[in-house]
Amino acid sequence: MSSATQWATTTFGDAAERLAETIPACLGEAHARARHAHEGVHTQTLEAYGHGLHAAQYEALAAGLAPFDGATFRRLQGRTVMIIGGKAIYPIRYAKKDVPVTEARLRKAVGFRADLIRRHGPEPMQQAFDFGLDELDEEHVHPDLALLSPDIRLIIVAYACSMERGVMRIEWGSAELRQEDRYLIWHHHEPLHPPATPRAA
Numbered sequence: 001m002s003s004a005t006q007w008a009t010t011t012f013g014d015a016a017e018r019l020a021e022t023i024p025a026c027l028g029e030a031h032a033r034a035r036h037a038h039e040g041v042h043t044q045t046l047e048a049y050g051h052g053l054h055a056a057q058y059e060a061l062a063a064g065l066a067p068f069d070g071a072t073f074r075r076l077q078g079r080t081v082m083i084i085g086g087k088a089i090y091p092i093r094y095a096k097k098d099v100p101v102t103e104a105r106l107r108k109a110v111g112f113r114a115d116l117i118r119r120h121g122p123e124p125m126q127q128a129f130d131f132g133l134d135e136l137d138e139e140h141v142h143p144d145l146a147l148l149s150p151d152i153r154l155i156i157v158a159y160a161c162s163m164e165r166g167v168m169r170i171e172w173g174s175a176e177l178r179q180e181d182r183y184l185i186w187h188h189h190e191p192l193h194p195p196a197t198p199r200a201a
Contacts, residue, residue, distance in 0.1 A: 007173075007188055011155065012085055015068055019084065020192055026064040027091065027159055027167050028195030030056035035163050049163045055079070057091045061157075065089065076144045077112050087155045088120060088148065094184075095160040098168040104158050104175075105183040112142040117177045119145055120154035122187045124176045156184070157192075167194045 004016035012019055034052035058079040065071055065082040072083045082089050092113070094104035106113055119141070153174070160169040173189030 005190055007190060011087060015084060018068070019065075019089075022064045023061070023089070023157055023172070024167065024170055024192050024195045026060040027057060027157075027161070027170060029064075030060040031161055031163075031166050033060070053093065053161065057093070061089065061091060074147050076116075076147060077142075083152060086151065087153050089155050089157060090116065091157045091159065093161050094158045095169075096162045098160050098165075101158050101160075101169065101171040101184075101189055102186065103183075105181065106177065107182070109177070109179050109182050110140075112144060114177055114182075115142045115145055116154060117156075117175065117184075119150075120148065120152055121156075121176050122153075122174045125185065125187070158184070158189070159194075170194055 004012075004020060008016035008020060030053055033056040034049045037048045037052035058081065061082055062073060062080040065084060066073075068084055070085060073080050074083065074088075075081075092104065092106075094101065106117075108114060155172055156175055157170065157172045159167055159171075161167045170192040171189045172192060173186055175184040175186045175189070177183075178185050
């Protein structure tokens with residue numbers, strides 16, 4: 001019997017259960033690669049880990065999701081974003097400690113991520129407060145968004161992760177971006193089981 005939720009099955013069909021297992025494993029691999037990068041350069045700051053995780057999350061997901069039936073990809077901002085069944089799967093590390101996904105927010109209200117969520121996320125629940133968002137000048141929208149078909153929907157994979165503790169929390173779902181404070185307003189989100197914490201090297 002499938003352990004996939006109703007939302008996941010509605011969103012991804014027969015691929016839902018396998019996606020729910022594969023995505024956490026990919027993020028666990030990305031964390032391990034980033035940790036090794038930090039250990040390799042021996043810096044006192046976590047720059048190597050942070051930059052490494054940002055790059056590795058896309059690469060690990062691309063490798064893990066490529067075998068799925070009908071999987072395609074787009075190169076957006078120099079990163080490979082996987083598309084399964086018309087849904088773009090986009091990772092965001094929202095915290096370095098184990099806090100609820102409802103605390104997820106973007107660093108900026110403009111730029112690629114913000115435009116991606118506005119264009120391919122759910123219809124805003126707070127339209128009355130999003131003055132002017134529907135009238136954004138096309139010249140100011142990130143040009144890479146032209147590479148995505150307008151009917152592709154965005155599924156955000158939001159996760160909390162640190163070098164010391166690994167991936168602590170993962171949730172996936174759909175969210176809009178609240179312009180005034182950059183918080184993600186979730187229309188639906190549900191947990192995925194984090195991967196086992198890798199042993200220290």
